[in-house]
Amino acid sequence: MADVNDNGQKTDSFLTQMKNAVIKIITFQKPAATEGFILYGIDDTPQDHEVTGDTGKEKKRGKKKPLRVKRTVPGETQEKDVREQSKKEYNREGLHDYRKLLVDPGLKTNKRCIEEIYSLPKNKDIIIRDLIISAEQPREAFAVFVEGISNRDTVNEDVLKPLMLMAKFEKNVDIMDMADYIRKHVIYSNQVDIHDKYEDIIDKINYGSTAVFIDGSPRCLVIETKGWDRRSIGKPETEQVIRGPHEAFNETLRSNTGLLRKAIRNPNLITEIMKIGERNKTDVAVMYLEDLASPRLVEEVKRRIESISTDYAGETGVLEQFIEDHPFRPVPQVMVTERPDRAASFIMDGKVAILMDGNPNVLIVPTTLFTLLHSPEDYYLRMPYGNVVRFLRVVSSFLAVMTPGVYVAITTFHQEMIPTDLILAVSAARETVPFPTIIEVFLMEFAFEMIREAGVRIPGVIGNTLGIVGALILGQAAVQAGIVSPILIIVVAITGLASFAIPNYSMSFAFRGVRFIFTALAAVFGFFGISAGLFILLTSITSMKSFGVPILSPIGPRTKTGPDVVLRGPVWSMEERPDFLDTLERRRQPDISRGWVKPLLNEDKQGGNGDE
């Protein structure tokens, strides 16, 4: 079949080509070996010292090995490697080899070390500044800092200037005491430490400090020079109030702890700092009042945070998922706030606040369902107004969960409940609607959820479009086209409004999700289905705990508490802290906290105008 063309090459006839093409299509062909992009590039087979287990030797000063991890050559073996690596257990032994190193007296060695660790000169963020310390015998030194997170002025004025200009040592300082002498006499930054382990030094450099290595000295000066561009303290975005402070936490851990410390001026306020994430080491601060919070609670919080082993957990939302008790239940078990006043009031109740670097949200544990429904403003408003808003909120949380379900149940199963005039109106409105109620409800509820989600994601510039699409097209046009009934629009709107009246973001998510289940149950079994759903919801909530505290405390189980559960009493009547928190001191204030209201002692005095 093969022909020979002009150049003498063999060419297949058209039929043969067709036959081969068909065979190629219908049979399995071995895919061409291509170099794909796979993120597992690192060969983390045990290094020599790990195999021998001879880690002690590594501490010997001066023994430095190439610190870079070996990368595999992209090629055919990659696929197999990837599979093997994914099978490997989570092991971070060899992740930071430099951790075992100590500072070397030789300046060159130290420099090489730093260059290895930070992959210099590829890495452009790390600045190494060579300098000569102006002592009687000038000494070579170099400073290391990270551009962008160290304050330029502080480095110039407080580190380089004193070292280079003002370090006129009066006497000949011994090289071993050099670092200490400089710390005490030369550098006037407020936080200067001396370290000899690379582990500590690198952590500090990564967090904005400047390290100064001196020739001949096995010690390194670490000067605090943090300073990066950050958002100033702004207004709360999700927990706005009319009465009360308008400060919110921002993304800097230290200013957040400062905000709390500013609010609670008490030496017993403890800030413990832990680090999570093997690769990133995010700072996590745990704040509590030592003479108030239950020591077991504090212990448990610390135990849970310390036990986390992961590569990276950089957000309180992630941390929350790591430490919560019931990950699969809808109700959140950790309270999130961005208001320092609120966090402070919880700490004053004996709860524990968890702050994380880079996060404006603070976690409060333990929490109860009722505190999730409270808003800080409830306390700042006078008692009657506070109770009105709370009552409103309780009603709206029921509405958010139940309205679509009840509507579906009534229109599908229990029409007799609706008064005749109303049912005539409902059925007249539904006359042109081609769908059964349940489909109608699901359509509109889903559309509402889409509007909500789109509203969060939409760029501000085109935000107006959303209003037009949501209100005009989905609302008005859908009704006019006879796709949904106008009454349903009201139902969806009420549900939506009610769900936004719930102050806690996670909680309102929970309620909105649960309402779909209730709607489905109502569509199949009417009120019986709703009742079954309520029963399962209630039992599942009553079985939940948040850091050892039942989430429905103080009602389920019933424990002693002040008049502040669903509604609240006047502030002067909240004499005791909730019993379920097991605080070291139960009492918040004496029985008579308004000293000016004096009980009448003698009946003689009773005349007057009652002011006595």
Next chain:
Amino acid sequence: MNNSDSNLIKLGHSEAIAVTMIFLGSKAFLGYPRMMAQMGATAGWIIILLSSIFSIAFWLIISSLLERFPGKSILEINEVVLGKYLGFGLNIIALLYIIFSSSLLLRLFSEAVILTALPHVPISALNFLFLIPMFVAAYLGLEAISRSAYISLPFIMAGTFAVLVFLYPFWDITELYPVLGAGAWPLLKYGFLNTSAFGEVLILAILAPFFSFGPERLRYAGITSIVIVAVSLILITVVYLMVIPMPGATENLVPFYQLSRTIYLGRYYQRLESVFILFWTFTAFLRLAIGYITAALITREIFKIPYYRPLLPALAVIILSLALTPEDVMKTVELEKQLRLFYGWIITFFLPSSVGAAAYLLKKGDRRGKKA
């Protein structure tokens, strides 16, 4: 109970009372008022009064038995007092009673739902639907159920009394005459036989190790529950007899539903029965879940099994198949009546009281417990 998790679960006084009240009172939503009307005619409520007094007397005996063995359940006490084999037999009877009564109630509640809300659903499907929340609740544990009972009890009570008050326009006190109804002797007879209506207070004795308080307060918990439930049942029966007069009162399969149907407060507020379906089905779920988990806990206790959760599926199958055994509603109602009147009080009150008497005669148990 011997198990380690009994140390973890501790229910408070309020939860204990709530569980007992739901366990005792849920029958108000079934045929109980009708049964009273059948037995005592216009004096049906007197039967409840009498039987509650009898039950309190019985409960005092049983609670004094519990006082002799602080922290022990009636099941353990049975074995201690009567010996291993006799006690085992007695416990098996208690287990069978609770399984039978739970499955009968499951059937009756399902029939009531069919009658009132979902006429086209097959009984097997409804039974199964009742079983799912029961299973979930029982799986989550006694703690969750008792707390749910405590939280929902005020709403259930409020709903119940709302129905009674809303019927105010129909109250006709003359329908309660003659006061003694069927006559003094039948009242006394049924008053005694009917003590089994409150016999389920024995649940307190069965769950005794799970409570955070001692036998002394357990006694008050029992008495409180009996009194509150008796008052509620009397009120419901009285209103029932006043609103739906005597001959008709014996003919309603679900009297409470009939009551809520009768509500007519002007053209707008009428036919509210669907709202009350919410209340009484919720009570039904709670009651069935309590019965279910108690059956599981008793089984665990009798056979000395470390966990109760693996028993739940098996018990679910047993309860479901027993519930589906009676041919129709009337058979079920008849069976329930027999179980209640002729066996119920023997098992729930007579046998434990006899054990109490035996303990007294054999001088077993800690007599100082009473003083301590």
